[in-house]
Amino acid sequence: MKKKKWNKLVSVLLAMVTAVSLLSGCGGKSAEKEDAETITVYLWSTKLYEKYAPYIQEQLPDINVEFVVGNNDLDFYRFLNENGGLPDIITCCRFSLHDASPLKDSLMDLSTTNAAGAVYDTYLNNFKNQDGSVNWLPVCADAHGFVVNKDLFEKYDIPLPTDYESFVSACQAFDEVGIRGFTADYYYDYTCMETLQGLSASELSSVDGRKWRTIYSDPDNAKREGLDSIVWPEAFERMEQFIQDTGLSQDDLDMNYDDVVEMYKSGKLAMYFGSSAGVKMFQDQGINTTFLPFFQQNGEKWLMTTPYFQIALNRDLTKDETRRQKAMKVLNTMLSEDAQNRIIYDGQDLLSYSQDVDFRLTEYLKDVKPVIEENHMYIRIASNDFFSISRDVVSKMISGEYNAEQAYQSFNSQLLEEKSTSEDIVLDSKKTYSNRFHTSGGNEAYSVMANTLRGIYGTDVLIATGNSFTGNVLKAGYTEKMAGNMIMPNELSAYSSEMSGAELKETVRNFVEGYQGGFIPFNRGSLPVFSGISVEIRETDNGYTLSKVSKNGKQIQDKDTFTVTCLAAPQYMEAYPAEENIVFDGGDTSVEDTWTTYVSDGNAILAEPEDYITLR
Numbered sequence: 050m051k052k053k054k055w056n057k058l059v060s061v062l063l064a065m066v067t068a069v070s071l072l073s074g075c076g077g078k079s080a081e082k083e084d085a086e087t088i089t090v091y092l093w094s095t096k097l098y099e100k101y102a103p104y105i106q107e108q109l110p111d112i113n114v115e116f117v118v119g120n121n122d123l124d125f126y127r128f129l130n131e132n133g134g135l136p137d138i139i140t141c142c143r144f145s146l147h148d149a150s151p152l153k154d155s156l157m158d159l160s161t162t163n164a165a166g167a168v169y170d171t172y173l174n175n176f177k178n179q180d181g182s183v184n185w186l187p188v189c190a191d192a193h194g195f196v197v198n199k200d201l202f203e204k205y206d207i208p209l210p211t212d213y214e215s216f217v218s219a220c221q222a223f224d225e226v227g228i229r230g231f232t233a234d235y236y237y238d239y240t241c242m243e244t245l246q247g248l249s250a251s252e253l254s255s256v257d258g259r260k261w262r263t264i265y266s267d268p269d270n271a272k273r274e275g276l277d278s279i280v281w282p283e284a285f286e287r288m289e290q291f292i293q294d295t296g297l298s299q300d301d302l303d304m305n306y307d308d309v310v311e312m313y314k315s316g317k318l319a320m321y322f323g324s325s326a327g328v329k330m331f332q333d334q335g336i337n338t339t340f341l342p343f344f345q346q347n348g349e350k351w352l353m354t355t356p357y358f359q360i361a362l363n364r365d366l367t368k369d370e371t372r373r374q375k376a377m378k379v380l381n382t383m384l385s386e387d388a389q390n391r392i393i394y395d396g397q398d399l400l401s402y403s404q405d406v407d408f409r410l411t412e413y414l415k416d417v418k419p420v421i422e423e424n425h426m427y428i429r430i431a432s433n434d435f436f437s438i439s440r441d442v443v444s445k446m447i448s449g450e451y452n453a454e455q456a457y458q459s460f461n462s463q464l465l466e467e468k469s470t471s472e473d474i475v476l477d478s479k480k481t482y483s484n485r486f487h488t489s490g491g492n493e494a495y496s497v498m499a500n501t502l503r504g505i506y507g508t509d510v511l512i513a514t515g516n517s518f519t520g521n522v523l524k525a526g527y528t529e530k531m532a533g534n535m536i537m538p539n540e541l542s543a544y545s546s547e548m549s550g551a552e553l554k555e556t557v558r559n560f561v562e563g564y565q566g567g568f569i570p571f572n573r574g575s576l577p578v579f580s581g582i583s584v585e586i587r588e589t590d591n592g593y594t595l596s597k598v599s600k601n602g603k604q605i606q607d608k609d610t611f612t613v614t615c616l617a618a619p620q621y622m623e624a625y626p627a628e629e630n631i632v633f634d635g636g637d638t639s640v641e642d643t644w645t646t647y648v649s650d651g652n653a654i655l656a657e658p659e660d661y662i663t664l665r
Contacts, residue, residue: 084485085372087574088112088379089136091119091126091520093358095539095618097140098516100391103571108382112375115486115574118516118537123148124433125519125534130155132525133481137366137376138383140358145432146176149185149361150268156184157362162377164384171424172402174259176359179267186380187356189389190400190426192340193243194352194417196327199337201228201319213344217294223319224296229312231295233322235447236305242439243353243429244322247343248291249284250351250427262430275461285446285453285460287346292447299448326394328413340413342420352417354400354426357392360384400426438463474526476648482522482658486574491662494522498535499580500656502640505647506543506614510553510582510600512560513616514568515575517541517640522655532648536641543614543640544622544633550609552631553582558595559626560615561586566624568617579661586664596665616640 090105092098095118102116117136119125121143129135130152139156141149159165160183165173168186176185195210202209202219205226210216220230233240252258261277264270291297310327312318314334320341321327331338342350360383366373382388386406390399398414399406400421410418420426442460445451451459484494498518503511517537527535548556560577561584563569570576570593576586582605585597598605615622615633622633636643647653 079489080485080487083113083487084483085369086113087115087485088138088372088375089115089117089485089520090138090379090383091117091136091140093119093121093140093142095516095537097358097392098575099568101388102575104388104391105379105382106572108385108388109378112378113573114379115484116516116572117484117518117520117574118539119519120534120538122534123152125531127151128525128531128534129520129523132523134521134523135363135365136520137363137372138379139361139363142355142358143431143433143436144185144356144359145430145435146178146185146266146268147274147430147432147434150266150270152361153178153182153184153268155364157364157367158182159184159186159362164377164380167384167403167405169402169404169424172426172428175262175428177263179263179269185359185361186384187359187402187428188384189357189392189406190352190354190402190428191357191393191397192325192352192354192400192414192417192426193247193323194325194343195231195320195341196313196323196325196331197320197339197341198313198316198318198331199339201316203337207319209339210341210344212348213346216344219319220295228316229296229318231320231322232297232301232304232309232312232318234304234306234309235297235301235444236303238436238440240322241443242431242435244291245284245288245439245443246429247322247351247353247427248287249280249345250343250353250425251345251347251349252280252283253430254351254427255280265430273465273467275465276457281461282453282457285457288443288446288456289453297447302444302447324394324397325414326397329397332413339416342417342425349425350417350420351425351427352420354428355431356402356428402426434464472528472530473651475529475651476527476532476653476655478522478524478527478655480522481524484518484520484522486576488573488664490660491576492574492578493658494518494520495578496580496658496661497522497655499578499661500659501653502616502644503580503614504656505643506545507612508545508581508614509611510613511580511616512557512613513578513580514560514618514621515570515577516568516618517578517616527648529645529649532653533641533645536644538641540618541616541640542619542622542635543616543638543643544635545612545614546631546633547610547612548631549607550605550611551607553609553611553613554595554598554605554607556613556615556631557582557584557598561593561595563592564624564626567621573664576662576664580659583659583661583663586662588664 106114165183207222210219223230258280265274309321325340328338328340342352366376398410442456446456482494482497486492495518582600587594
């Protein structure tokens with residue numbers, strides 16, 4: 050009898066073990082299925098997370114797109130690539146083929162795709178490798194040129210510039226009446242860099258210019274490449290002449306954007322170098338403003354353009370045809386006209402590099418329509434070296450320290466100088482944690498970050514918007530820069546409060562379901578991250594609904610008390626509903642600075658992940 054009972058008990062235990070094993074297997078397979086169905090897109094800015102990403106997901110209801118606010122830095126993606134964390138689709142604004150060369154063998158060749166075929170050859174040539182392959186495609190252009198106060202020109206009866214000579218004459222005429230003809234915010238590296246290139250856009254786009262650019266950007270070129278001796282010496286001569294013609298001096302090097310805008314608004318400045326968005330901004334303020342191109346020495350006119358970002362796809366997608374097709378659908382949607390219209394700033398025209406996108410110019414760019422129709426939209430050379438060296442050299446030209454020849458020699462020698470790449474490791478992660486969202490558990494990598502930060506802030510509960518962290522936590526040694534890049538780059542801030550259980554549940558509800566002016570989750574991957582509590586959420590046709598909030602397996606009671614820290618961009622928290630009677634104390638230090646300080650001594654330890662969400 051005892052033997053029968055024992056056998057029966059063993060049978061029950063075996064059945065239980067089998068059931069648990071089957072459930073575990075189903076869970077594992079479910080997570081694997083979710084991973085296979087997900088296409089991960091890294092966005093370079095939080096701005097794209099607000100209108101652009103929701104639109105892409107809305108157009109592709111059959112594809113789960115995981116959007117991550119990554120970093121506007123190709124070094125970031127090189128680090129991910131070296132440690133097995135390269136996403137499916139990459140976007141980057143601060144870009145050059147030169148800096149992207151270490152990624153070439155890990156990216157798809159898009160040269161034979163319809164998306165690449167639609168890009169005008171004039172622009173596609175800037176993205177071709179020497180072997181003819183194309184890894185990166187540009188979206189629409191952010192146009193930079195001269196923002197011009199027409200009211201001042203009319204008031205002093207000075208003709209609007211139509212070429213370089215009349216531009217210089219206008220500067221001289223304004224100088225005679227005590228008004229600055231031209232200046233710009235040469236405090237910034239990009240203004241120095243774009244002025245240098247913009248003045249010689251015609252020559253840099255010539256056969257000789259393209260030849261040098263191809264060599265400089267060639268990913269197979271193992272040695273450092275300097276300036277050529279044909280195009281670039283003349284570029285520095287034009288820069289020197291421009292400095293003399295416009296009266297730039299040491300004082301201009303201290304001018305930031307706000308200083309320039311204030312001069313313009315007060316009628317003390319007739320023209321400055323800037324974005325076309327300035328035209329609408331000043332017209333809305335009642336200042337008759339127009340936009341003009343760079344006038345070349347040979348009589349041509351060119352706009353300086355910056356792609357809002359470039360897109361590349363992970364070559365691993367070619368190993369799975371189903372995933373490759375999904376990724377191509379996402380790419381084509383990202384490049385569509387309607388999607389591009391959600392990228393540009395208010396008041397800017399859609400200037401696309403693609404023949405598939407019609408351009409319809411508003412009044413703000415009517416004076417440069419012929420330039421655009423001629424495809425004279427120069428794409429800047431924007432390697433990290435060009436940013437830093439341009440600021441150094443152009444600043445010294447403006448201050449009078451360098452003439453054209455000295456500037457050329459300095460720029461060239463700095464390009465050829467070998468850079469030290471050794472940096473101290475401040476964080477040594479012993480394991481890789483996935484950043485794919487799973488309906489049972491949430492995002493493992495984000496949970497690691499949230500749990501670690503909860504300990505840093507010393508709070509009972511931490512709530513973070515879904516764009517707070519930049520992807521996988523990798524099994525790798527992180528330098529201070531790369532550790533800092535684990536935090537969303539666009540001013541993520543921490544807000545703390547003491548609240549009751551009822552208030553905590555209401556706060557969680559606001560983060561899950563969204564509120565006016567706050568961030569509203571638009572797909573699973575954009576749901577908030579929780580630490581110290583777990584939540585159950587229901588997915589509906591209209592979004593997401595909070596069902597339950599628990600701590601340590603028990604539902605939170607209204608009279609419980611908690612310290613709570615919320616991580617979000619400032620604009621979201623500034624709009625938090627005042628009627629909730631919850632007062633948040635906003636810290637002066639950004640989350641990235643807090644995190645970097647924590648890891649900088651080299652003793653940081655990452656917390657373990659937890660299952661914080663169940664989505665039904």
